[in-house]
Amino acid sequence: EVQLVQSGAEVKKPGESLRISCKGSGYSFTSYWISWVRQMPGKGLEWMGRIDPTDSYTNYSPSFQGHVTISADKSISTAYLQWSSLKASDTAMYYCARHSYTSSWSIDYWGQGTLVTVSS
Amino acid sequence: EIVLTQSPGTLSLSPGERATLSCRASQSVSSSYLAWYQQKPGQAPRLLIYGASSRATGIPDRFSGSASGTDFTLTISRLEPEDFAVYYCQQYGSSSWTFGQGTKVEFK
Numbered sequence: 001e002v003q004l005v006q007s008g009a010e011v012k013k014p015g016e017s018l019r020i021s022c023k024g025s026g027y028s029f030t031s032y033w034i035s036w037v038r039q040m041p042g043k044g045l046e047w048m049g050r051i052d053p054t055d056s057y058t059n060y061s062p063s064f065q066g067h068v069t070i071s072a073d074k075s076i077s078t079a080y081l082q083w084s085s086l087k088a089s090d091t092a093m094y095y096c097a098r099h100s101y102t103s104s105w106s107i108d109y110w111g112q113g114t115l116v117t118v119s120s
Numbered sequence: 121e122i123v124l125t126q127s128p129g130t131l132s133l134s135p136g137e138r139a140t141l142s143c144r145a146s147q148s149v150s151s152s153y154l155a156w157y158q159q160k161p162g163q164a165p166r167l168l169i170y171g172a173s174s175r176a177t178g179i180p181d182r183f184s185g186s187a188s189g190t191d192f193t194l195t196i197s198r199l200e201p202e203d204f205a206v207y208y209c210q211q212y213g214s215s216s217w218t219f220g221q222g223t224k225v226e227f228k
Contacts (some may be wrong), residue, residue, distance in 0.1 A: 014121040031189045035217065037219075040152075042177075044206075044208065044221045044222045045157075045159075045165065045208055045210075045222070046219065047210075047216070047217040047218060047219060050215075050217075059215050059216065061121075061216060062121065069217075073224060076173070092165075095164055103151050103155075103167065103170040103171070103174070103176060104153055104155070104170045104171045104174075104212070105153060105217075106153075106155035106167055106170040106171075106176075106210065107155070107157070107165070107167060107210075108167055108176065110164035110165055112164060113162065113164055
């Protein structure tokens with residue numbers, strides 16, 4: 001069974017750093033791109049960026065370029081999303097998601113989401 | 121960046137009725153790379169349609185998608201109680217993805 005299991009909810013203060021994770025199982029981790037998607041409270045879905053776990057090639061939405069870093073460790077089938085200095089506006093649910101070439105690069109599996117709360 | 125505009129913002133319907141959701145792209149989008157997702161409160165989104173008109177695995181045939189130029193449509197032929205949710209379109213192009221802002225299908 002394909003699963004993307006994300007790390008648990010986080011509560012952080014502005015200016016702190018954070019890394020959340022997404023562990024893939026039930027499939028060949030290096031065969032599928034992973035994206036991160038933000039959903040702010042009560043709002044829609046925003047694509048942040050994606051990584052190819054094979055070589056860690058990444059590309060980002062212009063809206064998120066320079067604000068977050070996406071990485072992966074293929075030896076443990078895990079992708080990461082990290083911030084060096086959080087802001088209150090980073091408060092959101094973050095989903096990792098797998099793109100499938102067999103469904104025209106749409107997202108066929110999603111993680112359960114990681115809620116990040118940034119508050120002083 | 122391609123912008124996807126969904127309409128209406130909210131659709132108020134009753135079970136058994138037909139739902140027609142629209143997604144318009146700001147520029148040409150390959151039909152091959154247009155998808156629709158359903159999201160229920162407290163849940164991750166679920167893939168419904170990919171390639172503009174292909175149903176994902178396990179999706180009932182009351183869901184269908186179509187395309188005409190830069191206009192894409194998701195149709196739910198007869199609404200079931202479990203279909204009341206938010207629906208998003210998404211496109212892929214030039215190594216990036218964008219989502220529409222969503223259409224909420226609510227009980228009338």
